[in-house]
Amino acid sequence: MSTFVHIPVLVKETIEALAVQPGGRYIDCTLGAGGHAAAILEHSSPGGQLLGIDADPEAIKVAEAKLQAYSGSTLLINENFVNLRAICIKYDFHPVHGILFDLGLSSLQLDSDTRGFSFQHDAPLDMRLSPSQEITAADIINTSSEAELAHIIKTYGEEAYSHQIAHRIVKERPIEASLQLVRAIERAVGGRKGRIHPATKTFQALRIAVNHELEYLEAALKQAINLLGFEGRLVVISYNSLEDRIVKQLTQRESKDCICPPGTPICICGHTACLWLINKRVITPSPAEVKLNPRSRSAKLRAAERIITQDESYKVAEKLNFLLAEGEANGWRRPALLKKLRMTFSLS
Secondary structure (H helix, E strand, C coil), rough: CCCCCCCCHHHHHHHHHCCCCCCCHHHCCCCCCCCHHHHHHHHHCCEEEEEEEEHHHHHHHHHHHHHHHHHHEEEECCHHHHHHHHHHCCCCCEEEEEEECCCCCCHHHHCCCCCCCCCCCCEEECCCCCCCCCCCCHHHHHHHCHHHHHHHHHHHHCCCCHHHHHHHHHCCCCCCCCHHCCCCHHHCCCCCCCCCCHHHHHHHHHHHHHHHHHHHHHHHHHHHHHHEEEEEEEEECCCCCHHHHHHHHHHHHHCCCCCCCCEEEEEEEECCCCCCCCCCEEECCCCCHHHHHHHHCCEEEEEECCCHHHHHHHHHHHHEEEHHHHHHHHCCHHHHHHHHHHEEEHHH
8 A cells, every 4th residue: 555645624623513522422434544533532532432434445444553542442344334324223333422424535545546536647447435346437438328428427527528528438448547538538628728637527427426426425414314412413524516515405404394395385394403504604624724735625514413303302301201200310411401401391
């Protein structure tokens, strides 16, 4: 494995958004090289616990070495976060105080690239996060129709020249290596235009398609909400508009009591809010951080807190009444929450 420099993005802002506390339990769904995980473990000591998940087995090896000092407090799993709920149930790691998603590629994958993630290295067009996956980027490039390729590049890369690029790819295939694909894209669009390399969006589109990133993200976010304890925090760092749109829409939806279409005279959806948005505007890196780590420039952080839904409040009320009747309420682990509940149900 090649030497690389890993600089985690928005570390201070992430710790604040997660409200990391000593003794807390946290999940890092995109472990990478372990930068955020190390910061979480440092701030949750003593007694903190962390479940780290990553689809890339190489990332697990690197993170294990980095987090060796916290080996007694960590559980690192080589899995895709789309299976988040099953993982947490298997290892009895729920509810938790906070869950982090740091999306996109890590420095590990970009700087020691042997799988074709980057258009700056010549490597086989693989792009799989896990070797257990069947479909590679080369498979998509060389077996898809021109129309299918154009759709993938347009949908997942938001590329204006998707049809021209798809046409050129079909004309020049078989294409097996990353720089071969770069040259085909450059010929399709006539060379570099502006600050962004012409291959950037196509490479993004292929990586997303190979790893089902958008579908898996939406599924995992829904699971994450239900794994949070009350007042637990969900934090997501995204790097492109497609990811950010999914995070924004889902968190906004789950922060509303009614999601009926505008103009509906009476609420018929029955939906109740289960999140409170901590930052309604995205948090972005400071100019100083971008200068230190240019890869952070597109990062956007969104955070939300788990709140009690109406159905859940009834169950908590029943439990609270039982505790009060049995004289056990003094042992309640969350005194502040107990106070809120007493106030709420004494007024209802």
